[in-house]
Amino acid sequence: MINDFEQAGNCNSNLYFDNAATSWPKPEAVYKAPEIQMRQGCGNPGRSGHTRTLEADRLVYRAREAVAGLFRVADPSRIIFALNATDALNIALKGCLGKGDHVLYTSMEHNSVLRPLGTLRRDGVITTTLIPCSETGFPDLDFLEEAYRADTRLLVINHASNVTGTIAPLQKMIQSAHRRGVMVLLDAAQTAGTIEIDTGALELDLLAFTGHKGLLGPTGTGGLYVKKGLNLKPLREGGTGSQSEIDLHPESMPERLEAGTLNNAGLAGLIEGLAFIEQTGIAAIREHEVEIRAYLYQQLQAISGIRLYGPADPGSASCIVSFTLDNTDCGEIGYILENNYGILCRTGLHCAPLAHKAIHTFPTGTVRLSPGYFTTRADIDYLTGALRDIAKLAAG
Numbered sequence: 001m002i003n004d005f006e007q008a009g010n011c012n013s014n015l016y017f018d019n020a021a022t023s024w025p026k027p028e029a030v031y032k033a034p035e036i037q038m039r040q041g042c043g044n045p046g047r048s049g050h051t052r053t054l055e056a057d058r059l060v061y062r063a064r065e066a067v068a069g070l071f072r073v074a075d076p077s078r079i080i081f082a083l084n085a086t087d088a089l090n091i092a093l094k095g096c097l098g099k100g101d102h103v104l105y106t107s108m109e110h111n112s113v114l115r116p117l118g119t120l121r122r123d124g125v126i127t128t129t130l131i132p133c134s135e136t137g138f139p140d141l142d143f144l145e146e147a148y149r150a151d152t153r154l155l156v157i158n159h160a161s162n163v164t165g166t167i168a169p170l171q172k173m174i175q176s177a178h179r180r181g182v183m184v185l186l187d188a189a190q191t192a193g194t195i196e197i198d199t200g201a202l203e204l205d206l207l208a209f210t211g212h213k214g215l216l217g218p219t220g221t222g223g224l225y226v227k228k229g230l231n232l233k234p235l236r237e238g239g240t241g242s243q244s245e246i247d248l249h250p251e252s253m254p255e256r257l258e259a260g261t262l263n264n265a266g267l268a269g270l271i272e273g274l275a276f277i278e279q280t281g282i283a284a285i286r287e288h289e290v291e292i293r294a295y296l297y298q299q300l301q302a303i304s305g306i307r308l309y310g311p312a313d314p315g316s317a318s319c320i321v322s323f324t325l326d327n328t329d330c331g332e333i334g335y336i337l338e339n340n341y342g343i344l345c346r347t348g349l350h351c352a353p354l355a356h357k358a359i360h361t362f363p364t365g366t367v368r369l370s371p372g373y374f375t376t377r378a379d380i381d382y383l384t385g386a387l388r389d390i391a392k393l394a395a396g
Contacts, residue, residue, distance in 0.1 A: 015379055017345045020162050020190060020320050020370035022212045022219060029272035030216060034265035044261055056264050063267040064254070066274040070215075071207060071225055072198040080257040081223040081267065085189035085210035086112040088224040091257055092185050092206045093117065093156075095232030097126055101153035104182075106131040106139045106168070107354040108161040113187060114354065117156075127151075133358045136311050137166030144176060154183050159197075160190040163355040163368065164310030165293070165320030167195070174202055183230070189213060190318050193273070194289055194373075196282050199225055206230070211266065216273030221266040224257070232257060285373050289319035292371050292380065296321050299384040305391045309359045309366060322359075322366035325387075328394045330367045333387075341386040345369050 016024050037059065043052030045060045061076070068076040082088040093116045097103065103126055105113060120126045129147045131139050144155075155177040160167045170186070177184050185206040188197060193214030199207060204227065211221030226232060237249040238259040250256060277285065294314040300306055305326040311317045325333060334347035348365040349356055356362035369383070 015341070015343045015382060017343060017369045017371060017375070017379075017383065019213065019372035019375075020318075020350075020368060021346055023214065023216050023372050025374055026216050026218075026269075027272060027276040029275070030218065030269045033268040033272045034218060037265050037268035042264070045264065047261075059264055059268060059271070060262055063271050063274075066271055066278075067209075067223065070193070070197075070274060070277070071209075072200050073225055074200070075228060077253045078226050078228060079223055080226065080254040081221070081262055083220055083263075084212070084222040085187065085208045086222075088208035088210075088222050089113055089185075089187060090116050091224055091232065091235045092208055092226075093120070093154075094235055095257070096183065096185075096206070096230070097153060099125055100151055101126045102149050102151040103128045103154045103156065104131055104144065104147055104152060104177075105129075105156040106158060107133045107358045108137055108139070108158045108163070108166065108168070109156060109352070109354065110158065110162055110187065110189070111351040111353075112189070113156055113158070114352075126153075130354070133166075133355070135309075135359050137161045137164035137309075137355070137359065138311075139168060139173070141169065141172060141176070144173065148177075148180050148182065152180065152182050154185060156185045156187065158187045158190075160195070160318035160320075161310070161352070161355055162190050162320065163322055163350050163352050163366065164359060165190075165317035165322075166310055167191070167316055167318060170202060174204070178203060190320070193277050194282065194285055194318065196286070199227075211270045211273065215270060216276055217270035218266045220263050221270045226253065226257070234259065236260065280373075288373055289371070290314045292375050292377070293317065293319045293321060295377055296369065296371060296380050296384075299380060300387070303384065303388055303391050305395055306387070309361065319372065320368060320370045322361075322368045324361060324364075324366055325391055325394055328390070330365050333367050333390060336390055337383075337386060341382070343383055343386060 041055045043056035045056040064076040064079050067079045089112045121128055131144050133139050157168050174184050183205040188207055188209045192209040207225040211217035212219040234249050236259040307324050309322040330347040337343040346368040
C-alpha cells in the first residue's frame with residue numbers, strides 16, 4: 001500500500017502522538033534549565049565544599065523534594081534518582097529479591113520488568129507466576145487471590161499499560177498483597193505526572209518512575225521511591241561524596257542506592273517539569289487527557305476496518321489508544337502517517353510482548369497513539385482524517 005501513497009510526497013510537519021514513549025513538547029523552562037545549570041553551576045554534588053558544588057547539592061535536594069511532594073512522600077531521602085524507570089525497576093527487583101523468593105506479575109508488564117525477572121528466574125534465584133489479563137488489559141483478580149504462596153515476596157503492578165492504557169485496580173491489588181505480607185512494586189512510568197499517586201494512602205512499598213514522560217522532564221532522569229524500613233541491596237556501589245573513609249557503600253539513604261555523579265543538568269530540567277505540573281494541577285492534566293482520549297477513541301470507532309484495544313471508558317485508561325487496521329501492516333501505517341501526513345506514532349510490540357498476547361495482537365503488534373497534555377482536538381481531527389484516507393485505500 002505504501003506505493004499508492006508515494007505520489008503524495010513527503011510531509012514535513014511534526015504532529016506528535018508518541019507521548020507514551022517520551023513527552024513532547026516540553027514546557028519552555030525544561031529546555032532552558034539544563035543549559036543554565038551546565039553553563040553557570042556545573043559542580044559535582046557532595047564532592048567538595050566550593051560554591052558550585054554546594055549549589056549542585058541544593059539542586060539535587062530541590063529535585064528530591066519536588067518528586068517527594070508529587071508522590072506525597074514525607075521524607076525526601078526515600079526518593080533515589082536513577083537513569084529512568086527501567087533503571088529504577090532493576091534497582092528495585094534486584095535489590096529486594098533473593099534466593100527462593102516467589103514473584104507475582106501481570107501480563108501487562110513492560111520488558112523493564114519481564115527481562116530482569118526472566119534473568120533472575122533463569123539463574124535459579126526466583127520463581128514467578130504470571131497473572132493473566134483480559135483482552136482489555138485488566139488483571140484477573142480471582143487468579144491473583146489463588147496465586148500467593150508461602151514464599152511470595154513481591155507483587156509487581158504496571159499502573160497503566162503502555163499498550164492499552166488500562167489502569168490497574170491498585171487498591172484492590174495492594175490490599176490483596178499486604179493481607180499476606182507481600183510487598184508491592186508499582187511501575188508508574190506511564191502515570192507519574194498525569195494521574196494522582198499518593199504513596200502513603202496506597203501504602204506502597206516501592207514506586208518506579210521516569211522523568212521524560214508525564215513528568216515532562218529530560219531523558220536520562222527517573223528514580224525510585226523506597227518505603228521507610230525497607231533496605232534494598234545496592235545495584236551499584238562507588239563514590240557518593242560521603243563516608244569516603246570506608247571501603248563499603250554507605251547504609252544511609254539516599255546514598256545507599258545512588259553511586260556516581262548524578263545527572264544534574266537533567267534534574268534541573270525535571271524540576272521545571274514538576275513545577276509546570278504543580279502550577280497546572282494533576283487534576284487539570286488528567287481531565288484534559290481523559291477528554292482528548294475519549295474524543296480520539298470516538299473518532300477512531302467511526303473508521304471502517306479499524307479495531308480498537310483497551311478500555312472504551314477513558315476514565316479507566318491513560319492517554320493511550322492502540323488499534324489495528326484490517327489487511328494492513330502496522331509498520332506500514334506508521335510509515336505512511338509520518339511520510340505523507342507528518343504524524344509521529346509508535347508501531348509494533350512496544351516492548352510488552354505478553355500484553356500483545358493478552359489482547360491477541362502478537363506478533364504483529366498494534367499502532368499506538370498517545371496524545372498528551374498539549375494535544376488538541378484539531379490535532380485529533382487531522383490524524384483521523386489521515387487514517388480515513390488510509391482505511392479507504394486498504395479497503396480497495
